[in-house]
Amino acid sequence: MPANLPPEYIEAELRFRAAKSPEEKLAILRELMALVPKHKGTEKLRVELKRKWTKLQEEIQQQQKKQKGSRGLAYDHIEREGAGQITLVGLPNCGKSSLLAAVTNAKPDIAEYPFSTFRPTVGMMPFEDVQLQLIDLPPLSEFTEPWVYSLIRQCDLVALLLDLSSETPGDDLFAALGWLEKARIRLVSHQSRELEGPGTVKRALIVGTKSDLPNAAQHLQELCSLVDSQFRVIAVSTLSAEGLGDLGRALFEGLNVVRVYTKKPGQPIKKDLPYVLPAGSTVTDVARAIHKDLAQSFAYARVWGSSEFPGQRVERNYIVHDGDLLEFHE
Template identity: 45%
Template sequence: MPANLPPQYFEAEKRYREAKDPQQKLKILHEMFAIMPKHKGTDKLQADLKYKISKLKKQIQQKKKIARRGDQYFVEKEGAAQVVLIGSPNAGKSQILASLTNAKAEVAAYPYTTAKPLCGMMPFENIQIQLVDTPPIGAEFMEPWLAGIIRNADLVSLVVDLGSEKMMEETSAVFKKLEEYKIVLELEEGDINPLDGIAHKKTIILANKSDLSLFGTNWEILKRTYQEKLPLFYLSAKEKINLEKLKRFIFDSLKIVRVYTKTPGRKADFEDPVILKAGSTLLEAAKEIHKDFARGLKYARVWGEGVFDGQKVQKDFVLKDGHVVEFHI
């Protein structure tokens, strides 16, 4: 049966797509639901809208919770993941934020320009990744609240200054300072041991200023010292060397997958992926969307890498980046 949607519905849908504020989006979704004629032909569309509404409500609720914590500088997570940029003074953290996002970071040749965290959204393909710029860390200084921000981030990017004569000293000072705050920078994220409270943070090293003449020497030293421990990547934020590859590198390091949901007989929504940890199963994806979804889940049909089109899969099926999923409840 055709849905026969009235023109007001399409007008509202257009406003929905253009709206940026989650509260506004939610209002429009309710409006769309009200306008839509309720009959067999719109069953799937109704379910789709209900799902979008519940997901958005959940997101808004989550934001409120975080805001209520009241920490002076707590950066609310936004987008697919949060990546914090840390490092010694003048390494180019603010320049990286400025080059990858629309944020107006203050870049300056003197240290301590950045006194507060500042964030911006880095577009990558169809998602946005949040970058957080922070004040410098050195042997003798670190803002105490920075520890909370690092602990909370999904990924730590340690920015290293390839143009500095003191690159190695500056870099090891960051590791040491963080250990005073019970933060260890590591290859993989680890659980916090309740006995020692140490946070093991998944970290990548971004070696910046590859345009400078010390690059060759310093990059070799850096690799020799750290390549067994942490993933390394060089770039020049200022001269825009390797920036596109950097976005991919950050995305890959986050180990997240994007899956797209569809309802039977309709196309997938490729604009609004569900973000999951790599290795997540179908059941975990369902939980991420809505607890009712997970409770009633029978099976799903999946399209994409490693499956044939519409392959029927069970709850323990591991989803891959780009998979299209049709849940059957």
């Protein structure tokens, strides 16, 4: 039986053949499917169009998946929460995900084999009265996707993890720094005040992992003499829990922030949840964090903590310290 196709169909068919992108082809295919007359003579043709339709849809889906992977649209930014954002960075299998799982409630994938992490996982680590935001990342290697470096550039502190059971701790350190350098990221001491480029300069500290394994102590020594106080080095084990108790303070200190508490005049001296501000902030900065009008309107503040005597009256540009309690007077 002849198909008896209308001239519009022939015309659309020609456009279909000339179309380049799968999206364009799919749009014309829709037209073709609507134009083809529905009778016995076109049955084979309609099956063929349906087959093409399915194939094109699969092709488009795969293309979208690939683009998402390579551009990492979903992972380019992670909203900062808590007292600061810390990325867990290191070579494959060094124990990043294990550390996240040990100190937060997050459940990242952990495996004996390398390259087990392929997306970021966020966890909140409690430290005294604040929370530190940790981000577990895929490892540094030739396969590292650009979004990993984007997240490192945005964080407040890098925790560079190095496997203390590795026979070559020094080489590992230089390999990790080398990958970062290629992405124009340079790590400096957590105390460094010089954060000007070229590229991105990030404060960092080194976390030696798997300290329970043989030769870890010796490798830790090697590493410490190599970095020669350029970076603070802490040793931890998620197996024995060694060092995990001190990790919170080390990371908090690495963030270079201060916790400041406030109370209203006449209220008893009591520390509620703190405001977290960059180290070096003044009393006026604290007032601004509370409310922008207060920054304008207050006359002076009283400080309990870093001041010479409790409740001392201080000026607007007084620099606050971690743990200070402030009382604002209009």
